[in-house]
Amino acid sequence: MDLRVMAEVVNVKEYMAELGRNARKASRAIAAASTGVKNKALLAIADALDNNRITLVAENQKDLAAAKANGLEPAMVDRLAVKPATIDAMIEGLRQVAALPDPCGAITDMSYRPTGIQVGKMRVPLGVVGIIYESRPNVTIDAASLCLKSGNAAILRGGSESINSNRAIAACLAEGLKVAGLPNTVVQIIETTDRAAVGELIAMPEFVDVIVPRGGKGLIERISKDAKVPVIKHLDGICHVFIDSKADLDKAFDIALNAKTHRYGVCNAMETLLVDEQVAAQILPRLAAAYAEKGVELRGDEKTRALIQANEATEEDWATEYLAPVLSIKVVSGLDEAIDHITRYSSQHTDAIVTEDFTRARRFITEVDSSSVMVNASTRFADGFEYGLGAEIGISTDKIHARGPVGLEGLTSQKWVVFGDGHVRV
Amino acid sequence: MDLRVMAEVVNVKEYMAELGRNARKASRAIAAASTGVKNKALLAIADALDNNRITLVAENQKDLAAAKANGLEPAMVDRLAVKPATIDAMIEGLRQVAALPDPCGAITDMSYRPTGIQVGKMRVPLGVVGIIYESRPNVTIDAASLCLKSGNAAILRGGSESINSNRAIAACLAEGLKVAGLPNTVVQIIETTDRAAVGELIAMPEFVDVIVPRGGKGLIERISKDAKVPVIKHLDGICHVFIDSKADLDKAFDIALNAKTHRYGVCNAMETLLVDEQVAAQILPRLAAAYAEKGVELRGDEKTRALIQANEATEEDWATEYLAPVLSIKVVSGLDEAIDHITRYSSQHTDAIVTEDFTRARRFITEVDSSSVMVNASTRFADGFEYGLGAEIGISTDKIHARGPVGLEGLTSQKWVVFGDGHVRV
Missing domain, CATH: 3.40.605.10 (Aldehyde Dehydrogenase; Chain A, domain 1)
Structure with a gap:
């Protein structure tokens, strides 16, 4: 024509x-x-x-x-x-x-x-x-x-x-x-x-x-x-990584860094990091230094700000897909609080736990209702090519018909x- | 309450x-x-x-x-x-x-x-x-x-x-x-x-x-x-049985009778019978007698009415789910015309071919775009229990998410x- x-x-x-x-x-x-x-x-x-x-x-x-x-x-x-x-x-x-x-x-x-x-x-x-x-x-x-x-x-x-x-x-x-x-x-x-x-x-x-x-x-x-x-349809990608108290902290460090900084403008990037209070003091300062080096702005809740330098995270932050070098961080009391937070704020795209604990890993993959749930892997893997689909027409955040990478x-x-x-x- | x-x-x-x-x-x-x-x-x-x-x-x-x-x-x-x-x-x-x-x-x-x-x-x-x-x-x-x-x-x-x-x-x-x-x-x-x-x-x-x-x-x-x-959603059930020229006519007789008369008010009952012109003169009089015995009203196209007694089928008949002891019958020139008719009028619920011809059976199941396609079986089998689902919440005539018995x-x-x-x- x-x-x-x-x-x-x-x-x-x-x-x-x-x-x-x-x-x-x-x-x-x-x-x-x-x-x-x-x-x-x-x-x-x-x-x-x-x-x-x-x-x-x-x-x-x-x-x-x-x-x-x-x-x-x-x-x-x-x-x-x-x-x-x-x-x-x-x-x-x-x-x-x-x-x-x-x-x-x-x-x-x-x-x-x-x-x-x-x-x-x-x-x-x-x-x-x-x-x-x-x-x-x-x-x-x-x-x-x-x-x-x-x-x-x-x-x-x-x-x-x-x-x-x-x-x-x-x-x-x-x-x-x-x-x-x-x-x-x-x-x-x-x-x-x-x-x-x-x-x-x-x-x-x-x-x-x-x-x-x-x-x-x-x-x-x-x-x-x-x-x-x-x-x-594919709406938000508000993805979480939860670092459990039984996490291998080296894996946690690698995954939390990769999920946020590998690429910023993508739907499978982490937007909120949840950290168990038992390991927060060990892992957060190390991560904060790495994020600072990459130029990532941190926004934390009160417990986070007691451990590292970060701006104050508001209610809005938990519900925001930054698609930018910005990360919100929350220190939680354990798996239950992490799952509650994810249930409330996740866009049901991709959420990950870092843990060596078998039972907690099983609970996380069962109870977190997202199109991709991961154990000890970066949220960045949520992708049709990485999953072996060979091609991808999109990522569905719906539950009907197709869910996740399509x-x-x-x-x-x-x-x-x-x-x-x-x-x-x- | x-x-x-x-x-x-x-x-x-x-x-x-x-x-x-x-x-x-x-x-x-x-x-x-x-x-x-x-x-x-x-x-x-x-x-x-x-x-x-x-x-x-x-x-x-x-x-x-x-x-x-x-x-x-x-x-x-x-x-x-x-x-x-x-x-x-x-x-x-x-x-x-x-x-x-x-x-x-x-x-x-x-x-x-x-x-x-x-x-x-x-x-x-x-x-x-x-x-x-x-x-x-x-x-x-x-x-x-x-x-x-x-x-x-x-x-x-x-x-x-x-x-x-x-x-x-x-x-x-x-x-x-x-x-x-x-x-x-x-x-x-x-x-x-x-x-x-x-x-x-x-x-x-x-x-x-x-x-x-x-x-x-x-x-x-x-x-x-x-x-x-x-x-x-489950809308119409306008189901067809096509009797091919290579049909075993005893099987065709059993299936065409069962699909229409086993129960009338159900969505998987046959509403239109298509018959290849090469076997119409052999099978239609025998079927017409059986339908008459069951009190089924027949409505046929011209070629059908040349072979058996039937009322005239109108354009509307081909598109109607009777849910009643009424059957429309059309004599067709072969598989192509049968598939064309089904493509035009079927509600994509269930359509069946009766044939002993391997290639035509393969073509029928590939080219007929209905939620259930059958070879040498009554459309009445389109049902969650019959398919072994154990239970059925409904029959979907959609293609998205769930199709056929759910x-x-x-x-x-x-x-x-x-x-x-x-x-x-x-």
Whole structure:
């Protein structure tokens, strides 16, 4: 679709319904496609990206120029850039997804029932996935490849500031799909930058089976509120590390330092450190020195501030995802108080205990109701690649359908398969 | 809560928020309860029912009297009745659920990652389940027992016409929970018959994790439309049986007869029969005679009516769940037309093929996108008990979270469990 056609997108509702109908129809084709055909498409898309590097960069330049002219923040402009290394990463991502096992069609738990019927479950695509994301154009390839491999049709809505880049990427997608003999409507990008298109996308249950928003909390909250379609959503990542009195303090030191300082702007970074009062005096000064060296601002409760230099932590601090070199610290009386604090303030993303005590470790993993619970490991491991999913479409902080890092399996469902030999109910 | 207290339920919003807070708190207690404690509660509830038979029947008499006075249809009054056999069935149901394996805490797929961390998944309760149902009071025990065993707190909203029966059953639930040392707020019934209570229940995501409506399509559509909480919903059951040209016609006869006439008012009954034109002349007259004997009204397309006596099937017939001794019949040119028809009209509940052809059977189970797909078996098998789930909270026609018959597992989620030895991300 070129700019001339775009100008004709006057009726957003009709335009989106058309994409929806296309996607629903294409979902049958991609669901029926063999693993080999899907992989062929993925590799052909990679080739198309490789063969169109000059166009991709040139189209991205248009977006970058517009972004600068519109006074977009430098960090946003940086996220928008498609560099040769960005294209390399997209190509590598496609090849990795092609190499992953196909989740679809796997039949499990097949067993005979006393009536003689044989019952099992078959993994199947969800149908049509709508993905809404912000400026980074490489998400277009990421999202498209995961949907394609999991047998779903996709409707992608990138940021309006990356429309030219996304259109160039979409051309490569179409080329690759064609090589594999698949309809180009298996992956469609929304060509209008009209914001009403998002409103339509999330309110067409007849055409769209699930929405995956990728972006800031504001975006995700808005979409969840208005969606008439299930949403795989990721809200806050307020992660805790609890250093138990029976912790190996060297492990505790490594984990507490890594969980906070390995990267700051990520959802699986620790935001609050809980320390058992029996070991606080031993571990906190050592940690405080290390954090100071990294430039991490500390905010502590009264007991913490009696041991190390820290600003006062307010009620708000316990409920804040800093995404920055800031850490709140609380000294607790033991496991019970730690679990109570986590239950109250955790965003149910990832929480960890450091302990050598078997019973306390078991209690922590049982009683802490978060999508990832860890013993003696850094919260930074909460990630689809680290968990071996091979790829990640997002991290769900919901409990329904998919929880924690969501890979290909999260974009599928299971249906029941029943085999008989003329069996009837008596 | 007695009638006096009920009269005080003037502020439904506050009353429901109170139930919600209680449930959220109780969900921690029940999630932490051992399998033994949960089973003890289930068996103690069974004992309480057994010990309170006279009260149960007496309270039910009040509901029956009111129902008759209000001119409720006899079928509805019948569903409302708590007879000695109803109590026996409730007791037996509780014992069966106690005997089922506990889904919670099961850790699966535990494996080492190259980094050295060990990653797996643990099955956990959803938290708080809200169940909305119509007149049958035994659903109160059904629903409560499944929620309890799966480690969830429950808020139950039965029909206003069964309020006295439900209150008597709730007293037995409270007694059983007490015996097991569990808070009685693990299962709460909504004591007000104010319809606004349902509106509140489905709009408290902070207190309720999932809603399971059990009842007519109207109820489920209303709830799905307004819910701010995920809904495990079951809409139509427009089920198909396709008799392929390579079918064993004796099996086809048995299955087509059973799927339609075993029971009429159930969601897994066949509503449309599709027959390959190559075998239609052989099988349809034989089937028509059998249906006539059972008093089933036939509605057919032109080709069908050329072979057997039937009324004319309209476009509306293909899209109708009769739940009655009515069957629409269509003669098709082969598997492709059958799959096309099913794709267009099926409610994605259950569809079956009768064939001896291996390739067509494989195509049917792969390409038909329904929650149950069957080969050479009656659609009537689509049922939690028949599938070996041990119990069934409902049949989901959604694809997200739970699909098809939903047992204990459908009331749970999985969290990630990570074990390390001081591991950090590098």
